[in-house]
Every structure is written in structure tokens, then in C-alpha cells.
Amino acid sequence: MSLLTRILSPRSGSSDGPRTLRLGIAGLGTVGASVVRMIARRAEALSAATGCTITVTAVSARDPKRDRGLDLAGITWFDDPVALARSGEVDCVVELVGGSEGAAKEIVEAALAAGKHVVTANKALLAHHGNALAKEAESRGVSLAYEASVAGGIPVIKAIREGLAGNEVSRVYGILNGTCNYILSRMEAEGLTFEACLKDAQALGYAEADPTFDVEGFDTAHKLAILTSLVFGVEIDVEGVSVEGISAIQPLDLTMADELGYRIKLLGVAQATEAGIEQRVHPTMVPKGSAIAQVMGVTNAVTIDADAVKELTLIGPGAGGDATASAVVADIADVAAGLVRPTFGQPVTGLAAPRRVEMQRHEGGYYIRLTVHDRTGVAAGVATRMAEREISIESIVQRRSAKAEAADAKAAANDPRGLSRAPVPLVLITYAATEGNIRAALDAIAADGLLAEAPQLIRIERE
Amino acid sequence: MSLLTRILSPRSGSSDGPRTLRLGIAGLGTVGASVVRMIARRAEALSAATGCTITVTAVSARDPKRDRGLDLAGITWFDDPVALARSGEVDCVVELVGGSEGAAKEIVEAALAAGKHVVTANKALLAHHGNALAKEAESRGVSLAYEASVAGGIPVIKAIREGLAGNEVSRVYGILNGTCNYILSRMEAEGLTFEACLKDAQALGYAEADPTFDVEGFDTAHKLAILTSLVFGVEIDVEGVSVEGISAIQPLDLTMADELGYRIKLLGVAQATEAGIEQRVHPTMVPKGSAIAQVMGVTNAVTIDADAVKELTLIGPGAGGDATASAVVADIADVAAGLVRPTFGQPVTGLAAPRRVEMQRHEGGYYIRLTVHDRTGVAAGVATRMAEREISIESIVQRRSAKAEAADAKAAANDPRGLSRAPVPLVLITYAATEGNIRAALDAIAADGLLAEAPQLIRIERE
Numbered sequence: 001m002s003l004l005t006r007i008l009s010p011r012s013g014s015s016d017g018p019r020t021l022r023l024g025i026a027g028l029g030t031v032g033a034s035v036v037r038m039i040a041r042r043a044e045a046l047s048a049a050t051g052c053t054i055t056v057t058a059v060s061a062r063d064p065k066r067d068r069g070l071d072l073a074g075i076t077w078f079d080d081p082v083a084l085a086r087s088g089e090v091d092c093v094v095e096l097v098g099g100s101e102g103a104a105k106e107i108v109e110a111a112l113a114a115g116k117h118v119v120t121a122n123k124a125l126l127a128h129h130g131n132a133l134a135k136e137a138e139s140r141g142v143s144l145a146y147e148a149s150v151a152g153g154i155p156v157i158k159a160i161r162e163g164l165a166g167n168e169v170s171r172v173y174g175i176l177n178g179t180c181n182y183i184l185s186r187m188e189a190e191g192l193t194f195e196a197c198l199k200d201a202q203a204l205g206y207a208e209a210d211p212t213f214d215v216e217g218f219d220t221a222h223k224l225a226i227l228t229s230l231v232f233g234v235e236i237d238v239e240g241v242s243v244e245g246i247s248a249i250q251p252l253d254l255t256m257a258d259e260l261g262y263r264i265k266l267l268g269v270a271q272a273t274e275a276g277i278e279q280r281v282h283p284t285m286v287p288k289g290s291a292i293a294q295v296m297g298v299t300n301a302v303t304i305d306a307d308a309v310k311e312l313t314l315i316g317p318g319a320g321g322d323a324t325a326s327a328v329v330a331d332i333a334d335v336a337a338g339l340v341r342p343t344f345g346q347p348v349t350g351l352a353a354p355r356r357v358e359m360q361r362h363e364g365g366y367y368i369r370l371t372v373h374d375r376t377g378v379a380a381g382v383a384t385r386m387a388e389r390e391i392s393i394e395s396i397v398q399r400r401s402a403k404a405e406a407a408d409a410k411a412a413a414n415d416p417r418g419l420s421r422a423p424v425p426l427v428l429i430t431y432a433a434t435e436g437n438i439r440a441a442l443d444a445i446a447a448d449g450l451l452a453e454a455p456q457l458i459r460i461e462r463e
Numbered sequence: 464m465s466l467l468t469r470i471l472s473p474r475s476g477s478s479d480g481p482r483t484l485r486l487g488i489a490g491l492g493t494v495g496a497s498v499v500r501m502i503a504r505r506a507e508a509l510s511a512a513t514g515c516t517i518t519v520t521a522v523s524a525r526d527p528k529r530d531r532g533l534d535l536a537g538i539t540w541f542d543d544p545v546a547l548a549r550s551g552e553v554d555c556v557v558e559l560v561g562g563s564e565g566a567a568k569e570i571v572e573a574a575l576a577a578g579k580h581v582v583t584a585n586k587a588l589l590a591h592h593g594n595a596l597a598k599e600a601e602s603r604g605v606s607l608a609y610e611a612s613v614a615g616g617i618p619v620i621k622a623i624r625e626g627l628a629g630n631e632v633s634r635v636y637g638i639l640n641g642t643c644n645y646i647l648s649r650m651e652a653e654g655l656t657f658e659a660c661l662k663d664a665q666a667l668g669y670a671e672a673d674p675t676f677d678v679e680g681f682d683t684a685h686k687l688a689i690l691t692s693l694v695f696g697v698e699i700d701v702e703g704v705s706v707e708g709i710s711a712i713q714p715l716d717l718t719m720a721d722e723l724g725y726r727i728k729l730l731g732v733a734q735a736t737e738a739g740i741e742q743r744v745h746p747t748m749v750p751k752g753s754a755i756a757q758v759m760g761v762t763n764a765v766t767i768d769a770d771a772v773k774e775l776t777l778i779g780p781g782a783g784g785d786a787t788a789s790a791v792v793a794d795i796a797d798v799a800a801g802l803v804r805p806t807f808g809q810p811v812t813g814l815a816a817p818r819r820v821e822m823q824r825h826e827g828g829y830y831i832r833l834t835v836h837d838r839t840g841v842a843a844g845v846a847t848r849m850a851e852r853e854i855s856i857e858s859i860v861q862r863r864s865a866k867a868e869a870a871d872a873k874a875a876a877n878d879p880r881g882l883s884r885a886p887v888p889l890v891l892i893t894y895a896a897t898e899g900n901i902r903a904a905l906d907a908i909a910a911d912g913l914l915a916e917a918p919q920l921i922r923i924e925r926e
Contacts, residue, residue: 038629038771045696048809049628147626153772155626163610163618165512166501166792233508291778294757308501308789309616309780315754316775326771329629339802346511 019052021336022089024116026081026107027096028061030321031121031148031328033068035094038322038329040071046329050336060084085110092117092143092335094328100124112136112144117340119331121148121324127222127238130229131351134343144343145331150223151176151300153323154316155330160230160304161345167306169231173269173461176223178298178318179207179214180246180266184283185296188254188263194247206298216245217266217281224268228279229344229351231304232272236344237279237354241268244282253369253456256427257285260367260395263293267461276355278362285367285460291315311463360436365394365460368428368438370445371453374421378450382426385444389437397427423452429460482515484799485552487579489544489570490559491524493784494584494611494791496531498557501785501792503534509792513799523547548573555580555606555798557791563587575599575607580803582794584611584787590685590701593692594814597806607806608794613686614639614763616786617779618793623693623767624808630769632694636732636924639686641761641781642670642677643709643729647746648759651717651726657710669761679708680729680744687731691742692807692814694767695735699807700742700817704731707745716832716919719890720748723858725830726756730924739818741825748830748923754778774926823899828857828923831891831901833908834916837884841913845889848907852900858892886915892923 023039025032036056039046047053060078078084085093085107093111095118097104104125111118112133120126126133126146137144147157151174160169175181183197198215201207213219225238246266257264262285271278286293291313295301300318305311317323344351372378379398386393411420430438442455486502488495499519502509510516523541541547548556548570556574558581560567567588574581575596583589589596589609600607610620614637623632638644646660661678664670676682688701709729720727725748734741749756754776758764763781768774780786807814835841842861849856866885874883893901905918 034771042629042631045631045809046628048696048813049624049805154775155622158626159618159622159777161512162797163621163793164789165509165796166505166789168505168508233511289757291754291757294752294754306789308497308785310786312617312777312779314622314775314777317772322771323773326627326629326769330626333628334625337802337804339800341800342512346508350511 021052021054021332022057022091023054023094023332024058024060024084024087024090024092025056025094025096026060026084027098028059028068028070029096031324032059032061032094032096033070034321034325035096035328036070038325039332042329046333046336050333052336054332054336057089058084058087081107082110085116086114090116092119092332094332095120095122095125096328098122098124100128105129108133109136112140112142115140115142117143117145117335119143119145119328119335121146121328123149123219123222123226127225127236130226130236130343131348134348137343138348141340143335143340145334146226147331148324148327150226151302151314151316152318152320153326154300154302154314154318155327156227156302156314157230158330159312159314160227161341164304164306164309164312167308169304169306171269171271171305172227172231172302173267174227174302175265175292175295175300176220176268176302176318177214177266178300179211180220181295181300182206182298183215184246184249184254184264184266187249187251188258191251191255193251194249215247217243220266220268220281224270224279224281227268227302228270228277231270232277233344233346233350234277234352234354237356240354240356241279241281242359246283248456249283250456252425253367253458256369256397257367259397260427260429261288262286262367262460263288264458265292265295269461273357275361276357278357280359280362283458285458287463290463360434360439362435362459363432365432365462366430366438367458367460368430368442369456370426370428370451371423371455372426372450373452374424379426381448381450382428382445385441385448386428386430388444389433389441391433391437391441392431393428394431395429398424484515484517484795485520485554486517486557486795487521487523487547487550487553487555488519488557488559489523489547490561491522491531491533492559494787495522495524495557495559496533497784497788498559498791499533501788502795505792509796509799513796515799517795517799520552521547521550544570545573548579549577553579555582555795557795558583558585559791561585561587563591568592571596572599575603575605578603578605580606580608580798582606582608582791582798584609584791586612586682586685586689590688590699593689593699593806594811597811600806601811604803606798606803608797609689610794611787611790613689614765614777614779615781615783616789617763617765617777617781618790619690619765619777620693621793622775622777623690624804627767627769627772627775630771632735632767632769634732634734634768635690635694635765636730637690637765638728638755638758638763639683639731639765639781640677640680640729641763642674643683644758644763645669645761646678647709647712647717647727647729650712650714651721654714654718656714657712678710680706683729683731683744687733687742687744690731690765691733691740694733695740696807696809696813697740697815697817700819703817703819704742704744705822709746711919712746713919715888716830716921719832719860720830722860723830723890723892724751725749725923726751727921728755728758732924736820738824739820741820743822743825746921748921750926753926823897823902825898825922826895828895828925829893829901830921830923831893831905832919833889833891833914834886835889835913836915837887842889844911844913845891845908848904848911849891849893851907852896852904854896854900854904855894856891857894860890861887
């Protein structure tokens with residue numbers, strides 16, 4: 001049978017009889033437990049929708065004794081998840097263990113090798129091994145489904161792969177990490193520092209004890225790499241993502257953003273350019289009136305720019321047991337309905353090799369916050385260095401804090417020329433310029449001795 | 464073969480060979496022409512995604528001589544679209560004629576009777592005959608696909624039917640008519656009247672010469688009826704939709720909405736209640752900070768409230784040739800990939816009969832704008848009548864226009880007791896109350912002789 005016409009009839013001899021899909025679930029954390037409950041709760045609806053009875057026949061988790069509030073009667077318990085993946089009782093393996101290596105990888109590889117469908121929520125695994133795993137799945141004629149790996153409960157994989165099949169996509173960008181969006185939302189609303197909001201996020205369970213993976217943008221990069229492959233028909237290239245997190249964002253940046261008509265969001269952006277495909281994760285100024293700017297707290301959002309639909313935005317929960325389980329169950333329903341599509345929207349053998357674009361070549365608007373010595377001629381010096389690199393300035397804001405004013409007033413008696421005045425922020429918004437030119441101009445400004453601190457640079461993303 | 468496992472292999476004897484899907488397109492207006500071009504432009508990608516070669520083999524339209532800028536070489540022209548629907552050259556009929564009766568209905572019926580898949584953008588046909596057509600499609604084991612019929616290029620049918628398969632939905636609501644949203648957006652932004660904005664919308668081609676169908680909410684009602692069926696698993700009941708358009712909205716209502724923290728949108732809302740399923744189309748106050756409130760101009764948006772994902776919002780183009788064609792081609796790709804799902808997400812025989820809920824039983828917040836005689840005791844009179852019906856008031860705003868002030872000042876000399884003063888607006892926002900109680904209170908207020916004009920009543924929809 002060819003890939004796309006393969007029909008799932010694991011138990012029934014003929015495709016006419018009632019069909020059953022037997023699930024083996026590896027990992028019974030919040031998401032796994034929610035999947036088990038959802039499959040039970042929605043049994044009738046799922047059967048009506050797919051023409052197939054879906055049952056959980058096997059589970060595996062680290063601690064067999066933990067009370068998860070689940071009725072596991074009649075379900076086979078496996079201590080070894082790889083044995084579950086190979087079990088003859090299982091048609092479709094649901095991998096919810098997580099991590100790009102170790103058990104998760106072994107489970108998925110064993111399941112595919114045994115010709116079983118795989119549904120996973122594991123973005124790290126996909127980002128690092130997606131090409132090889134997709135190849136294996138396609139050669140076996142089985143599904144490797146991963147809706148839950150990107151933007152949690154938002155059915156963005158399905159929307160792009162199927163809903164936009166007629167479109168050529170030019171850009172996809174989104175808020176893909178709820179932890180970062182929660183922190184930035186609170187910093188903005190309450191004028192708090194990154195550190196204070198991170199602490200709250202940890203207390204609320206929105207951030208890990210070691211938050212690096214989320215706040216430095218790596219989680220977003222994994223998800224973006226998956227979207228890039230799907231949207232542009234290229235092999236996954238997570239190493240090609242330029243990554244910058246939110247830990248350097250200061251309350252002043254959020255205040256200035258507000259004043260200039262922007263909000264700051266950590267975006268993952270994949271964009272087709274003449275030189276190749278830009279993949280970048282960084283704090284981003286988005287226009288306040290844009291749909292994505294309204295997205296607050298742990299919510300995720302993805303916007304797709306495409307030739308026919310122009311702009312499509314999906315907003316929903318990016319994490320949480322039930323929301324993630326919703327995406328997992330949607331994938332399971334597709335498998336149950338007999339839908340086997342190529343992992344990345346087209347056969348993996350047809351995916352193009354990635355063509356990376358250096359961030360130096362990125363072209364866009366920039367927010368630049370300089371901390372300059374408060375001396376005559378500084379603004380002119382900055383403007384000259386910008387002009388040398390053909391960078392046009394859209395707006396410029398210089399404002400002294402009340403505290404600085406007070407300190408200076410006190411010092412004025414002994415320092416009539418103002419040489420001891422405190423450094424002041426100088427904020428510039430540029431028209432489109434290349435990152436290379438921006439960096440070169442900033443280096444020149446620093447070499448001129450105009451800066452009291454390293455500059456803050458935030459990219460602007462237009463609708 | 465059972466419904467869900469039927470495989471499309473129209474031309475090839477075995478499912479192993481290369482497959483072809485032959486399209487017959489009835490209707491070559493803006494959407495039809497865009498579909499023909501998209502199928503050609505995306506031929507390679509669609510073939511890679513579906514494992515099937517998609518070709519247009521037949522077309523039909525009213526005027527064979529019109530230059531549509533299309534290369535129709537090698538494509539059979541049918542003067543009679545019903546003959547196209549029956550043609551042996553066609554595996555899937557794309558109905559883009561429009562209208563609930565006449566040619567469109569005959570084409571779809573003939574296609575289904577001949578065992579062909581149908582893809583349509585026709586919301587009126589679905590809303591009025593969807594139950595019977597779905598039954599026919601399912602008995603034949605073919606697809607009746609209609610992504611383009613609701614919210615244009617937004618893949619909302621797929622998102623609900625497949626992406627949210629694990630969810631129980633409690634409410635779905637959306638901006639489903641671009642004409643109305645364009646008019647309301649301009650009224651709000653520029654303080655213009657409904658009539659002035661309608662004229663502009665007509666000049667720009669966003670509104671028909673006879674705009675009734677759009678501005679009085681019937682188009683939204685058709686789309687809502689389809690969503691209701693899909694979301695709640697009930698038969699389509701377009702007659703059960705309570706419909707109210709936007710023609711009575713005045714600039715003052717938009718000003719007051721803004722002041723009170725709302726925007727006014729024409730929403731279609733389907734909501735599960737204990738008494739049954741409310742289906743209603745009406746101008747609605749939505750909180751300014753909500754995602755749906757940001758949707759301006761001809762853009763559409765749909766929000767789904769569901770148990771697992773909580774809230775999912777999709778925003779995109781609601782109309783236009785390319786956007787609608789995008790949805791049509793997505794359906795075609797599903798057919799080409801061999802995906803045949805029940806029309807309304809589950810077999811039509813399993814759909815429940817609709818249980819209508821009278822609008823009188825609707826419970827929610829209300830914006831009430833009264834035009835009262837400017838006399839002592841009027842506000843107290845209004846408040847008393849509200850209290851009698853156990854309606855709690857959240858805010859109350861009374862403001863005299865500058866014009867009224869000036870007129871009164873002029874008259875004051877001859878009318879020291881103010882008996883001739885111009886009527887003034889009195890705006891109330893209520894907490895949740897039933898529509899029956901609200902209407903009864905308003906009737907009592909009118910009977911008391913307090914009103915100079917009929918009251919304006921706009922429902923509030925909370926997130």
C-alpha cells in the first residue's frame with residue numbers, strides 16, 4: 001500500500017468491520033493522565049467522529065505506585081516503556097516522556113521500527129531528530145504526529161499543513177513560550193523587574209527551578225524549528241535558529257515600548273528571504289494594535305503570513321495538562337480516522353536542505369536604547385555614526401529620570417559644566433536597516449566613548 | 464467499504480498506483496477563477512502533500528465568452544453545470560454558484576447522487592439543506608466539504624472538527640460577516656453614521672447594492688447555524704437563530720461603548736444552556752481588551768470555548784477570492800488525500816434534534832440606552848422599574864450633549880422649570896439578567912411615559 005492510502009485496521013481483518021485503535025501511553029504526568037481521562041470521557045464522540053473505537057491498552061511511567069486518580073483497571077502496566085512501544089497489544093504509541101535523548105527517543109524509535117503510529121508532544125525530540133524519525137515513519141507508512149509539540153492546545157500544525165495547503169507561506173511567527181509571555185506581561189503591567197516576575201512565575205509553577213531553557217529562548221527555538229520545516233518544506237535545522245532570551249529586558253524598555261506604540265513579546269520568527277530562511281527567537285517590539293500584542297499571560301499565539309489568506313492568527317493555551325492533551329487526542333483521532341500524512345506536510349525525502357541566513361543580514365526596524373553620558377554633542381555623535389551606516393531614524397527619545405535630575409541639581413553648584421551628570425537613556429527607533437549595519441554603528445558609538453553601558457537592542461516586527 | 468475507510472482511487476485500478484483527482488468546477492467568478500489558478504500554482508506542493516495529482520478537467524459558468532484571464536485549454540466546458548456534476552470525467556465537484564436553491568442545489572444533489580465528492584463555499588445551501596445533503600453524502604461514502612462556507616480563509620471547520628476532537632465545546636462565537644465589521648469599525652473610528660459607512664462599503668465593493676442580507680445579520684445566521692451543528696452535534700436549524708442586524712446602531716452607542724470599556728461587534732453566538740442551544744446574531748458589546756475586539760475591517764474571527772483548551776481564537780480573512788479559494792483548496796486537498804469524514808463531525812444519523820431556546824430566556828449583561836425626558840425623578844423611575852424585575856445595574860451614565868445644553872440655555876429665560884428641555888440619553892449597563900426581565904422593565908418604563916424614543920438594547924458578551 002502506498003503511504004497516503006494505507007488504512008489502519010489493526011485488529012479487524014477487513015476494513016468493513018468495526019475498527020479499534022489500541023493506545024500505549026508512555027508517561028503519565030499531567031498530560032498523560034489528562035489524555036487517559038479525555039479518551040474515556042470523549043469515547044463516544046471520538047468513535048462517532050473517527051469510525052473507530054479508541055482504547056488505552058497499555059501504560060508506562062516511572063512510579064507504578066503513585067496515585068494519579070486514574071482507573072487503570074484492565075490496562076497493562078509496563079515498567080519498561082520501550083517494551084510498551086514494541087508490544088503486540090499496541091497500535092499507536094503516545095510518547096509523553098519528554099527530552100530529546102534517552103527514553104523518549106528509544107520509545108519512538110522502537111515504536112516506528114515496529115510499524116506503530118506515534119503521537120508525541122516532544123518538541124525537543126522533533127527539533128533534534130525529526131528528520132530521521134520522519135524518514136523512518138514514512139518508510140513504514142505510519143504517522144508521526146506532533147500537534148502538541150508546538151503551541152500546546154492550538155491546532156497550528158493541522159491549520160498549516162492542511163488548512164493552508166493552497167497557500168505559499170512567507171513568514172510564520174508566534175508567542176510560543178507561556179513562561180516568557182507571562183513574565184513580560186507582568187513586567188509591563190506592574191513595572192516589575194525580570195527577576196521579580198521570574199520568581200513569581202516559579203512560585204506559580206509557570207517556570208522551572210532552572211528557567212534557562214524557557215527564558216533564554218531555547219524552548220521557543222525548538223518549536224520554531226518544527227514550524228519552519230512544516231511551513232517552508234525544509235529539513236529541521238534547530239542549530240540554525242538564532243536565539244536570544246528575555247533576561248536582559250528592563251522595565252524601562254517596556255515603558256519606552258508603550259510610549260512608542262509597541263509591546264515587547266518573545267517571538268519565534270521564520271521568514272523566507274532571498275538568501276534563505278531566517279529563523280530567529282528574540283524579544284520583539286510588536287505594534288500595540290496587532291492581534292499578537294493582545295496576547296497576555298501564559299497564552300500562545302501564532303500568525304501565518306501567506307499569499308492567499310494574507311494573515312491568519314491563532315490564539316490559545318500554550319501549555320497545561322488538558323490543553324496539551326487536547327492536541328494529543330486530536331492527533332490520536334486522526335490516526336484513528338485512518339489519516340496518515342507525511343510528517344512535515346510532504347515526503348521527508350522531498351524536503352529541501354536548510355539554507356541558513358546569518359542574523360547580520362536580517363533587515364528590519366530596531367529599537368535601540370543607549371545609556372549615554374549626558375554631554376553636549378552626544379546625540380549628534382550617535383546620529384552621525386548611524387548616518388554613516390545609512391541607518392534612518394524614525395523616532396528619538398531622550399529623557400532624564402527624576403532621580404537623575406535631582407542628583408544633577410544638587411551637583412550643579414560645584415559642576416557648572418555638568419561633567420559629573422548621571423548617564424541618561426537615549427532611545428532610537430530605526431527604519432529598516434540590516435543587523436550588520438546596526439551592530440557596526442553601535443560598535444563605532446561605543447568606540448567613541450559615548451556609552452556608559454552596553455546598548456540594548458530589540459528588533460521590531462511589523463504586521 | 465465503510466464510510467471512514469473508503470479510499471479514493473478514481474482512476475487507478477489499485478491504490479498503489481499514482482492517483483489522480485479530477486475536479487469539475489461549477490462557477491467561475493472571483494473564487495472559482497482563484498481556485499483554478501491556485502490548483503495550477505500549487506500543483507507540486509499539493510501532490511507532495513496528498514500523494515495525488517489534482518487536475519481541473521471540467522468547468523461551467525454562465526458566460527463562456529468572458530475573459531477570466533484563465534488558461535482553460537484541455538478543460539471541458541459545460542454549459543449545463545448539472546451535466547458537469549454527472550460527468551464521468553469528474554471525481555469531485557466544486558460548487559461555487561451560490562444560493563440555497565436552484566442551480567447550486569441541483570449541482571450538489573446530482574454530484575452526490577453520482578457518488579462524487581462535493582466541495583462547496585455555499586453557506587446558504589448548507590444552512591437550509593445541510594442535513595439532507597450530509598445524509599446523502601454519507602450514504603454514498605463521499606465527502607461534503609464546506610470549509611469556505613464559514614469565515615472564508617480561516618480553517619475553522621477543520622480546527623473544530625479535528626483539532627478540538629477531544630474537547631466538549633460550551634460556546635462558539637465570532638465575527639462572521641466582514642461587511643458589518645467594516646461598517647462598525649469605520650463608525651467607531653470616524654464617528655460616522657451607519658448610512659454613511661454603508662455607502663462607502665458599497666463603493667468599495669464590501670457591500671451589495673441590496674445590503675439587507677449582510678447588514679441585517681442573515682449571512683451571519685447561515686454561518687452560525689453551520690458552526691452550531693458541528694460544535695454541538697445537532698442537526699442544522701437556521702430557522703432557530705434569533706437575528707438582529709446593525710442598522711439601528713448609532714454613533715452615540717459606539718462612543719458610549721468606548722467610554723464603558725467595550726467595542727460593538729456583530730457576533731454570531733451559539734451557546735449550550737440547560738434549556739438547549741441558544742443561537743443568536745446581534746450587535747454585541749465585547750470587552751475592549753478581548754482578542755475579538757481587536758478585529759477590525761473586513762477581517763473575521765471565531766472564538767471557541769471548550770473544556771480542555773478553554774479558549775481558542777482564530778482570526779483571518781472572511782471573504783475575498785483568494786482567501787475563500789484557500790479554504791476550497793484545503794477541502795480539495797483533504798479529498799485528494801483520501802480523507803472522508805462525516806459532514807458534521809459525526810454521522811448525520813447520530814445528530815440530535817435541535818432544542819431551541821427562546822431569546823426571552825437568554826441571560827447576560829445588557830447595555831441599555833434610553834432617551835429620557837430631562838425631568839426630575841426620571842432616573843429614579845427607571846431604577847425602580849429595573850429593581851422590580853431584579854435587574855442590577857453595574858454602571859449608569861447620563862450626559863447631555865453640548866447642543867442640548869446650548870438649546871436649553873437659550874430657552875431657560877422663558878422656561879425656568881426646564882419643561883421644554885431636550886430629551887437626554889441615559890445609559891445603563893446591567894449585571895446578568897434575563898432578556899425577558901429586561902424587556903418587561905423597558906415596557907414598564909415606556910408605559911410610565913419616561914421615554915422620548917424607543918430604547919436601544921445591546922447584549923454584552925463576556926470572555
